[in-house]
Structure formats: C-alpha cells, structure tokens
Amino acid sequence: MANEKIPYKVYLEEHEMPKAWYNVRADMKKKPAPLLNPGTLEPMTAEELGVVFCEDLVQQELDNDTAYFEIPEEIREFYKMYRPSPLVRAYCLEKKLGTPAKIYYKFEGNNTSGSHKLNSAIAQAYYAKKQGLKGVTTETGAGQWGTALSMACAYLDLDCKVYMVKVSYEQKPFRREVMRTYGASVTPSPSDTTEIGKKILAEHPGTNGSLGCAISEAVEVAVSNPGYRYVLGSVLNQVLLHQSVIGLEAKAAFDKIGVKPDMIIGCAGGGSNLGGLISPFMGEKLRGENDYEIIAVEPASCPSFTRGVYAYDFCDTGMVCPLAKMYTLGSDFIPSPNHAGGLRYHGMSPVLSELYDQGLIKATSVEQTAVFEAAEQFARCEGILPAPESSHAIRVAIDEALKCKETGEEKTILFGLTGTGYFDLYAYQKFNDGQMDDYIPTDEELAKYREKLPKVDK
Amino acid sequence: MANEKIPYKVYLEEHEMPKAWYNVRADMKKKPAPLLNPGTLEPMTAEELGVVFCEDLVQQELDNDTAYFEIPEEIREFYKMYRPSPLVRAYCLEKKLGTPAKIYYKFEGNNTSGSHKLNSAIAQAYYAKKQGLKGVTTETGAGQWGTALSMACAYLDLDCKVYMVKVSYEQKPFRREVMRTYGASVTPSPSDTTEIGKKILAEHPGTNGSLGCAISEAVEVAVSNPGYRYVLGSVLNQVLLHQSVIGLEAKAAFDKIGVKPDMIIGCAGGGSNLGGLISPFMGEKLRGENDYEIIAVEPASCPSFTRGVYAYDFCDTGMVCPLAKMYTLGSDFIPSPNHAGGLRYHGMSPVLSELYDQGLIKATSVEQTAVFEAAEQFARCEGILPAPESSHAIRVAIDEALKCKETGEEKTILFGLTGTGYFDLYAYQKFNDGQMDDYIPTDEELAKYREKLPKVDK
Numbered sequence: 050m051a052n053e054k055i056p057y058k059v060y061l062e063e064h065e066m067p068k069a070w071y072n073v074r075a076d077m078k079k080k081p082a083p084l085l086n087p088g089t090l091e092p093m094t095a096e097e098l099g100v101v102f103c104e105d106l107v108q109q110e111l112d113n114d115t116a117y118f119e120i121p122e123e124i125r126e127f128y129k130m131y132r133p134s135p136l137v138r139a140y141c142l143e144k145k146l147g148t149p150a151k152i153y154y155k156f157e158g159n160n161t162s163g164s165h166k167l168n169s170a171i172a173q174a175y176y177a178k179k180q181g182l183k184g185v186t187t188e189t190g191a192g193q194w195g196t197a198l199s200m201a202c203a204y205l206d207l208d209c210k211v212y213m214v215k216v217s218y219e220q221k222p223f224r225r226e227v228m229r230t231y232g233a234s235v236t237p238s239p240s241d242t243t244e245i246g247k248k249i250l251a252e253h254p255g256t257n258g259s260l261g262c263a264i265s266e267a268v269e270v271a272v273s274n275p276g277y278r279y280v281l282g283s284v285l286n287q288v289l290l291h292q293s294v295i296g297l298e299a300k301a302a303f304d305k306i307g308v309k310p311d312m313i314i315g316c317a318g319g320g321s322n323l324g325g326l327i328s329p330f331m332g333e334k335l336r337g338e339n340d341y342e343i344i345a346v347e348p349a350s351c352p353s354f355t356r357g358v359y360a361y362d363f364c365d366t367g368m369v370c371p372l373a374k375m376y377t378l379g380s381d382f383i384p385s386p387n388h389a390g391g392l393r394y395h396g397m398s399p400v401l402s403e404l405y406d407q408g409l410i411k412a413t414s415v416e417q418t419a420v421f422e423a424a425e426q427f428a429r430c431e432g433i434l435p436a437p438e439s440s441h442a443i444r445v446a447i448d449e450a451l452k453c454k455e456t457g458e459e460k461t462i463l464f465g466l467t468g469t470g471y472f473d474l475y476a477y478q479k480f481n482d483g484q485m486d487d488y489i490p491t492d493e494e495l496a497k498y499r500e501k502l503p504k505v506d507k
Numbered sequence: 508m509a510n511e512k513i514p515y516k517v518y519l520e521e522h523e524m525p526k527a528w529y530n531v532r533a534d535m536k537k538k539p540a541p542l543l544n545p546g547t548l549e550p551m552t553a554e555e556l557g558v559v560f561c562e563d564l565v566q567q568e569l570d571n572d573t574a575y576f577e578i579p580e581e582i583r584e585f586y587k588m589y590r591p592s593p594l595v596r597a598y599c600l601e602k603k604l605g606t607p608a609k610i611y612y613k614f615e616g617n618n619t620s621g622s623h624k625l626n627s628a629i630a631q632a633y634y635a636k637k638q639g640l641k642g643v644t645t646e647t648g649a650g651q652w653g654t655a656l657s658m659a660c661a662y663l664d665l666d667c668k669v670y671m672v673k674v675s676y677e678q679k680p681f682r683r684e685v686m687r688t689y690g691a692s693v694t695p696s697p698s699d700t701t702e703i704g705k706k707i708l709a710e711h712p713g714t715n716g717s718l719g720c721a722i723s724e725a726v727e728v729a730v731s732n733p734g735y736r737y738v739l740g741s742v743l744n745q746v747l748l749h750q751s752v753i754g755l756e757a758k759a760a761f762d763k764i765g766v767k768p769d770m771i772i773g774c775a776g777g778g779s780n781l782g783g784l785i786s787p788f789m790g791e792k793l794r795g796e797n798d799y800e801i802i803a804v805e806p807a808s809c810p811s812f813t814r815g816v817y818a819y820d821f822c823d824t825g826m827v828c829p830l831a832k833m834y835t836l837g838s839d840f841i842p843s844p845n846h847a848g849g850l851r852y853h854g855m856s857p858v859l860s861e862l863y864d865q866g867l868i869k870a871t872s873v874e875q876t877a878v879f880e881a882a883e884q885f886a887r888c889e890g891i892l893p894a895p896e897s898s899h900a901i902r903v904a905i906d907e908a909l910k911c912k913e914t915g916e917e918k919t920i921l922f923g924l925t926g927t928g929y930f931d932l933y934a935y936q937k938f939n940d941g942q943m944d945d946y947i948p949t950d951e952e953l954a955k956y957r958e959k960l961p962k963v964d965k
Contacts, residue, residue: 056521057587063514129515130599130890141588141662159617161892161927203887204599223681223932227892229939230883425688429661432588434619434685469619471929474681481687 058135059302066133067297068120070290072109073328074400075116076335079407081286081399082374082507084110085361090505093371100272101279101370102287105176109287116332118290120172127171127204128294131160136302137466141430143450150453152446153310154466155299155326156433161227162197164436164468165322166282169291170197173280174205183276184208188238188263190217191391191438192224193468194282199231209233210277212240212266215258216386224472238263245269245367259383260394265367283319284364284373284398292325299463300329310341310463312449316441317345317354317412318391320398326465327410334409345405345412346441348420349489351384353377353397354405354412356495361505362396372503375402379498385488389417389476390437395498415444416487421480423447424470436468437476516593517760524591525755526578528748530567531786532858533574534793537865539744539857540832540965542568543819548963551829558730559737559828560745563634567745574790576748578630585629585662586752589618594760595924599888601908608911610904611768612924613757613784614891619685620655622894622926623780624740627749628652631738632659641734642666646696646721648675649849649896650682651926652740657689667691668735670698670724673716674844682930696721703727703825717841718852723825741777742822742831742856750783757921758787768799768921770907774899775803775812775870776849778856784923785868792867803859803870804899806878807947809842811835811855812863812870814953819963820854830961833860837956843946847875847934848895853956873902874945879938881905882928894926895934 074080083092098107109118120128139152157165177185184207189195195211202209211233218225218237225235238258239246243266249256256262264281271279282288303310313330315323323345333339347354353376363380364370375396382395397405404410417437424440426447427433435443446464453460470477479485532538541550556565567576578586597610615623635643642665647653653669660667669691676683676695683693696716697704701724707714714720722739729737740746761768771788773781781803791797805812811834821838822828833854840853855863862868875895882898884905885891893901904922911918928935937943 060518126598140584160890161886163929167890200887200890204890222936223929226932226936226939230886230892230935232887428619428688429658429690432618432625432658432662434688471621471681474684477688478680478684481684 055138055306057140058137059306060135061133061298061301063129065301066128067294068125069117070120071293071297071328071332072112072116072118072290073331074113074286076332077403079403080113081403084371084373085505087368087372101268103173103176103180103182103278105179106173106287109290110285121175124172124175131167133298134159136299139431142427145430146447146450146454148450148454149457149459150450151459151461152450153461153463155295155463156466157295158433158436158466158469162193162200163471164193164197165292165295165325166194166197167200168294168325169282169288169321170194170201172291174198174201174207177278177280178205178207182278184210185278185280186210186267186271187280187282188212188260188267190214190260190393192217192221192472193391195233195235196224196227197282198280199228199233202233203231210270211235212238212263214238214260214263220475221472238266240266243269245369249366259366261366261380264365265369268365268369283321283394284396286400288321289324289328289398289400292321293328295322295325295465296328296330299326308461309339311460312342312344312462314344314346314442314445314449314462314464316392316438316465316467317347317397317401318438319394319396320401322465322467324398324401331404331409343410344445345401345410346445347412347414348384348388348392348441349414349416349487350388351378351393352414353395355414358499359402359406360502361507362502364396372505373399375399376405378495379501381501382498387486387488390473392438392441413445415441416489418485418487420444421485433466434470435466436470437473439465439467513596513764515598516595517764518593519591519756519759521587523759524586525752526583527575528578529751529755529786529790530570530574530576530748531789532571532744534790535861537861538571539861542829542831543963545826545830559726561631561634561638561640561736563637564631564745567748568743579633582629582633589625591756592617594757597889600885603888604905604908604912606908606912607915607917608908609917609919610908611919611921613753613921614924615753616891616894616924616927620651620658621929622651622655623750623753623783624652624655625658626752626783627740627746627779628655628659630749632656632663632665635736635738636663636665640736642668643736643738644668644725644729645738645740646670646718646725648672648718648851650675650679650930651849653691653693654682654685655740656738657686657691660691661689668728669693670696670721672696672718672721678933679930696724698724701727703827707824717824719824719838722823723827726823726827741779741852742854744858746779747782747786747856747858750779751786753780753783753923754786754788757784766919767797769918770800770802770920772802772804772900772903772907772920772922774850774896774923774925775805775855775859776896777852778859780923780925782856782859789862789867801868802903803863803868804903805870805872806842806846806850806899807872807874807945808846809836809851810872811853813872816957817860817864818960819965820960822854830963831857832965833857834863836953837959839959840956845944845946848931850896850899871903873899874947876943876945878902879943891924892928893924894928895931897923897925
C-alpha cells in the first residue's frame with residue numbers, strides 16, 4: 050500500500066521552508082471590507098494606522114493585491130529555531146477510531162509559547178525593531194499570544210508590555226511567570242495604569258476584565274508613549290499573512306508525499322490559525338484550481354460565525370480602535386465565565402468573514418464537554434496534550450472520521466493542532482472531576498449585544 | 508564555510524532511527540557490580556527479581572554481555588509518534604555568548620511527558636503488557652516519570668498506579684492532573700494505602716515524603732497485588748539500555764552531518780538521561796575507537812558523584828529493594844526543601860558509578876541560582892523554556908563555551924536537553940522574584956547519612 054510509505058511525521062528540509070508569506074486577499078475577487086475611522090466612517094489611511102501600528106505592518110494590513118511578501122532573512126532564521134512544524138499522520142487515532150479516513154494534523158505547539166502565535170509575534174516584533182522603536186504593547190487572554198510576543202521581544206531586545214485579562218492573570222500565574230522569564234512586564238487588565246482602565250474600573254468595580262478591554266488599554270499605552278506601537282495576535286489581515294506559513298508548510302509537505310486533503314478543519318476565535326492554515330488551499334480554491342471543504346469550528350459559547358451578524362463593529366471595548374466589518378456578536382459580548390481557554394473574541398477576522406459570507410468556508414460550533422472528551426481521546430492515543438482551542442478542531446475531525454467509518458469513505462482530513470494544553474490544566478481538572486458544564490447563550494442575550502452595534506451603512 | 512550547511516535542527520528519517528538499543532555493559536571490561544539480596548548479600552537471581560520486575564526486563568537487567576537488544580516493533584511504532592528528537596545546533600546561544608565553540612543539544616522535551624522519560628516508560632509498559640499483566644506501579648518525584656508512564660499505559664490499556672512524593676503532589680497539582688487525564692491513579696506518598704507508608708507516617712507524622720519512601724510503597728503494592736509489577740524511571744541497567752536511543756540518534760545525526768563532538772555534558776540524578784545520551788560514545792571510548800570528554804552535572808544540594816561514596820546501599824527508604832553498588836549519599840538523604848526540580852535521588856546508576864570510578868566520566872556540581880540564570884539565558888535566545896534538571900547541563904555547557912571564548916578553541920559541545928519546564932514555574936517564579944537560594948550540605952551532614960550505609964564487604 051502506498052500509504053504505508055507515509056511516515057508519522059513529515060518534516061520539510063530547511064531549504065524547503067517558505068521564503069514568502071502568501072496574501073490570500075490577492076486572489077479574492079471581492080476583497081474584505083476596509084477598516085473605518087470610527088469618527089469619519091471613512092477607510093483608515095496608512096497615516097492614521099501608523100499612529101497605532103508599525104509602518105511595514107500598516108502596508109501589509111492595507112495591501113489587498115500583492116500575493117507574496119518576502120519573509121525577511123532575520124525572521125526566517127528565527128523560524129528555523131522552531132520550524133518547520135511537523136505534518137503528522139494520526140495513525141494511532143485512526144486505529145483507535147477504526148476509520149478508513151486518513152487524518153493529518155499540522156502541529157504548532159513545539160515551541161515554548163506553546164502555539165502558532167509565535168509565527169506572527171516574531172514578524173511584528175521584527176518590524177518594530179526595524180523601525181527603531183523601543184517596544185510594543187499588547188493584550189493577552191488565555192496567554193498564548195502574550196507568551197509568544199514576550200519570546201520574540203526577548204530575542205530582539207525590545208521592551209514588551211502585556212495587558213492580561215484579569216481573570217487569566219489570576220487563574221494562570223504560570224503563564225504570567227513565563228512572560229516574566231522572557232522579560233515582559235505583565236499588568237492585569239483593567240488596571241489603573243490607563244485612563245480607559247480607570248474608567249472601566251469606575252463603571253464596573255470588581256470586573257474580571259475582557260479581551261476588548263485589555264485591547265483598549267494596550268492601545269492607549271502605545272499611542273501615549275513615544276517609541277511604542279501596539280501589536281495584535283489575531284483578527285488583522287497582517288496576522289493572517291504571517292500565519293500563512295502554517296498552510297504553506299502543510300501544503301509543501303502534502304505535495305512532498307503526493308497527498309491532497311479533502312477537508313481542512315481549524316478552530317476559529319479571531320481567525321489567526323484557521324486563516325493561516327487554509328491560506329494556500331483557499332488560494333487554489335479561489336483560482337478554481339482545486340476544491341477543498343473548509344470547516345471553521347467555534348465554541349458554542351462564543352459563536353460569532355454561526356450566530357453573529359456580518360456588520361461593522363468596534364474591535365475593542367473602549368472604542369479606541371478602527372471599526373472592522375466582520376462576523377460579530379457585539380463588542381460588549383463576553384463568553385460565560387465557565388468557558389475554558391481562548392476563542393473568546395466577539396468578532397472574527399474580516400478576511401475569513403468575507404470568505405464565509407461568500408460560502409467558501411463552512412462553520413460549526415461545539416460544546417466544551419464534547420471538546421474535552423475529544424481532547425482526552427486524542428491525548429491518550431497521539432501522546433500530545435492538546436490546548437482547549439485546538440481541541441475544537443479535534444472534536445470535529447473525530448466526528449468527520451466517524452462519519453467516514455459509517456459510509457466507508459476514505460477521506461483525507463487535515464486539521465490544525467494549534468498548541469498544547471500545559472497551561473490549561475485547571476480546565477482539564479474540571480473535566481477530570483466531572484465538573485465541566487456547557488453554556489449556550491440564548492437568542493435574547495445575543496440580541497441584546499447586537500443592539501449596540503454601531504450604525505454604519507456600509 | 509562547511510558549518511553554514513549545518514541546519515538548526517538535524518532530524519533523522521524514520522528509516523534511520525535506531526532498530527536496537529545499545530547495552531554499554533557489553534563493552535565494559537570491569538562490569539558494574541550486581542544487585543544483592545539484602546538478606547543473603549548474594550547476587551539477585553532472575554527468579555528473585557521476577558517477583559518485582561517483568562520477565563523480559565529482568566533479562567535486560569542482568570545481561571552484561573549482549574551489546575544490542577532489538578527494539579520490538581510496537582515500541583518502534585510508538586517512538587515514531589514523538590521521535591526522532593531533534594539534534595539542535597544552538598546558533599542563537601553561540602551568537603549571544605560570542606563563543607567560537609559549536610554547541611549542540613539533543614532535545615527530548617517534544618512530547619507531553621515533557622522529558623526523555625517516555626523512552627523507557629513505553630518499553631517497560633510494553634513488556635508488562637506482553638507478560639499479560641494488569642498493570643504497573645511506580646513512584647514519581649518531580650513528576651516527569653509518572654507522566655511518561657501514564658502516557659505509555661494509556662496507550663497500551665494498562666492500569667497505572669503512581670505514588671507521588673507528597674510535597675510534589677501538593678505543589679504540582681497540574682502534573683497530577685496530566686497523569687489523571689491519561690487515566691492513572693495518583694496517591695500522595697507516604698500514604699495509608701501500604702504497610703510501609705503507615706509505618707513511615709507513624710514514625711514521621713507530617714513528613715513531606717521522599718523518593719526513597721515512594722519507591723517502597725510502589726514496590727509493596729506491586730508485590731502484594733497479583734498481576735502487577737513495579738517499574739522505575741532511572742538508576743537501573745534496563746533504563747539506561749532503553750535510554751540509549753537518545754545517544755544512538757544523536758550519534759547518527761552527527762554522523763549524517765560529519766561532525767564529532769569533543770565534549771558531552773549531561774545532568775545526572777539517577778543517571779537515565781546521562782547514561783542514555785553517552786552510551787554509543789562511551790562504547791567507542793571503551794573500545795578505544797574515539798575519545799570524548801564526558802561530564803556529569805549534578806546539583807550541589809544532592810552531590811552523589813562529587814561527594815558521595817562508592818558502596819553498596821539501599822535503593823529505597825523502606826529497604827525492600829535489592830542493594831546496589833553505586834555512588835551514594837546514603838538512603839536517608841533528602842535534599843534541602845529549597846532544592847527545585849528533580850535530580851534528588853540519593854544514589855546513582857551502577858553503570859555510571861562504575862564508569863566514573865574508572866575515570867571515564869568526570870563530574871561537577873552546580874548551585875541552583877546559577878542553574879536558573881543559565882536557564883533564563885537559554886530560554887531567551889533558544890526559545891525553549893528548559894526544565895530545571897536540563898538546566899544543570901546548560902549551565903556547564905555555557906561555562907565551557909565561555910572558556911572557549913577565552914582560549915579561542917573551537918570545541919564541539921553536545922549537551923542533553925532532557926525536557927521542558929512548563930511544570931516548574933513555581934521555581935521560575937522564585938527565581939524571577941529573587942527569592943531563590945542555594946544550599947550545600949555540610950561535611951558533617953553527609954557523614955551522618957554515610958554512617959547508616961549497610962555493611963557489605965563487596
């Protein structure tokens with residue numbers, strides 16, 4: 050059998066690693082909607098964006114036409130420290146499920162940040178350094194992005210100020226400690242170090258914080274401190290561009306073994322992993338060269354694709370950021386406190402939102418108990434303790450493989466294993482103790498948040 | 508320059524992975540001393556050992572002559588899930604240090620157990636399964652071995668009972684949770700589930716436990732429950748045999764790039780990593796084919812090589828195990844409570860002890876603050892948060908590279924990076940907060956423990 054020749058893990062050689070990022074927007078006939086200035090409702094200019102973001106990143110953010118951006122030599126060297134990531138054939142999982150499906154995953158957790166976030170963190174830190182800046186500010190929720198950015202900044206000797214959602218800061222002291230080991234300063238958000246933080250604390254004393262609120266604080270610090278800019282780990286076009294390295298490597302590895310996936314599955318919060326994983330495959334789909342079934346998986350407790358609306362919305366709670374057109378639940382939406390892990394942003398990448406709106410991506414939502422069941426099953430036979438985020442994709446990959454078992458189809462399934470769950474063991478403990486529960490927001494709740502969407506006629 | 512062709516990471520292809528473990532005892536002219544029956548002081552027979560250990564493992568334990576043991580197909584398949592581990596060229600660290608030395612490390616942390624321990628765990632679990640047993644028992648201190656064994660047992664559907672040193676059980680709840688996720692039962696030791704545990708609790712109420720005590724409990728449970736055997740993650744000959752896969756892969760990777768290391772550095776607690784890492788190199792040294800400088804690094808707070816004696820001693824606190832001739836501090840020795848991480852066993856592998864006694868290995872000890880300084884420096888430029896254990900080797904590798912900077916020597920240094928520090932962030936936090944201190948036992952203290960060594964005239 051040809052398949053017996055496929056190794057457990059396919060690694061590219063260094064010289065086979067991507068030398069350019071792929072910009073899927075270049076192949077989209079209908080482009081994603083532009084970011085708008087919340088005051089004028091006109092598209093943000095490069096100059097306006099340059100107050101918040103680094104110059105090169107602004108260009109990447111606005112460029113809908115250039116298909117390939119060369120990866121700078123210094124970033125490629127950094128990538129070599131932890132990339133290429135393996136494309137893994139999940140032989141043990143297939144055997145356990147008794148499925149004729151062929152399951153592959155692209156594993157991004159083999160670096161200390163524990164996730165794919167490092168791919169964009171090093172790029173954003175590099176351009177900040179190139180511009181001669183002193184440092185960058187950001188927010189982090191579950192902590193993967195903050196950790197990744199701390200690592201990138203330590204490598205480049207850049208200052209790194211992280212605003213960490215308060216509840217995570219308290220529940221994940223070890224995440225905080227990793228960031229400190231990499232030299233970052235970590236502040237629980239909301240804090241009294243910013244005007245917006247003080248305002249939120251005054252209005253909501255005792256709040257646990259949220260991503261939207263931490264974003265507002267980080268942006269305020271960036272724009273009010275000379276030599277600083279703000280960086281973000283998901284949602285933005287530039288992030289999807291950098292994360293295309295995941296999909297490009299996966300595609301190259303598949304080509305190397307002569308396999309074409311039928312179905313690509315990824316978890317989706319802000320969209321950084323899914324957007325990166327699917328990019329070259331989506332490019333082929335957009336150009337009519339190949340077809341792939343692409344499935345976004347989101348938590349039932351934060352269902353922006355499956356139950357949100359496609360509209361202009363604020364990216365943050367403090368409304369200091371530009372407006373983005375995206376699938377959104379409303380910028381005040383915060384998932385239920387019993388929601389574990391990341392994937393808790395109220396909106397979705399504008400690129401993915403547009404692709405979804407065009408019917409090029411499907412979406413589904415899953416409940417967290419079922420997600421942890423899949424996580425445990427995967428851990429026991431594949432030897433990797435997956436992050437809760439990644440486990441959303443595992444859940445659907447397992448379900449699809451079990452459908453193949455019924456129908457006899459030998460589908461080739463690829464899913465993104467974005468990271469490891471070493472810092473999510475509170476959630477695993479809850480699951481092990483049978484104390485995990487599920488929460489699905491009601492239609493009434495969602496309607497309440499939707500009412501607050503800004504009125505933008507575009 | 509030829510060196511520019513060497514990639515950051517050298518991976519073997521699957522077909523290049525070792526098909527047999529190497530038994531360094533076969534090339535030793537003077538063999539390690541046999542285990543003794545503590546009652547008769549005669550060498551333990553296969554029959555006697557078979558009460559505690561699985562049959563195949565007893566054969567491996569006693570065989571001083573067979574150079575190669577074929578790795579069973581099922582274990583080789585399991586190895587393919589997380590091996591080959593990369594041989595990494597530490598370009599970034601070299602650059603940071605400004606050294607002409609060429610630094611390589613063999614990284615064993617890319618699996619959920621987070622360390623090299625899985626290499627022997629799957630082997631021991633496999634032989635238990637092959638013998639038709641229901642399950643295995645073991646002890647764990649820092650938790651790496653327990654985690655590895657839980658993973659292996661989950662894969663093979665074997666029951667797994669772990670006795671975890673009480674202080675670790677309480678301070679590392681996440682380690683415990685990983686083991687539970689893999690289906691193991693985890694009991695804090697000493698416990699009232701065993702006779703020896705009850706005895707120790709009665710004699711030392713409120714004790715924090717120790718490795719020696721947890722070993723006694725695990726052995727008692729194994730021998731008193733039909734269908735169970737005891738397994739151990741270090742010290743034993745069989746463990747060094749399985750861990751030879753580390754060194755065999757490293758050697759094959761070096762051969763592939765045409766490099767020969769001058770110096771090999773490994774941390775040493777019970778000796779599982781060091782023994783595995785050096786095995787094929789030591790084989791060449793024993794056969795007079797090549798010379799290598801080999802350095803064992805141990806904590807100054809648990810200095811069995813550098814300040815212990817080479818004598819027969821008990822392997823456990825309860826004195827239920829055979830006697831082993833090894834460098835030892837005495838079986839009652841417990842490192843100071845402020846000692847972080849593993850490497851806390853009172854003795855050392857009999858194989859390594861004999862090689863050290865013959866002058867074929869050097870040993871040095873380092874203090875933990877200096878170890879964490881090295882860990883942080885490494886993390887910031889190599890992107891991996893190292894385990895405290897591994898960081899002992901990093902400390903000495905950095906020191907040796909800095910010596911090369913002074914002398915201008917272009918030495919090629921290999922060290923073992925046994926694992927990651929994700930579950931050691933309490934210790935990192937102490938270090939980050941400037942609250943870590945060092946402890947070196949006094950000569951008087953060590954003499955006190957030495958007095959209790961059994962009187963064996965061999």
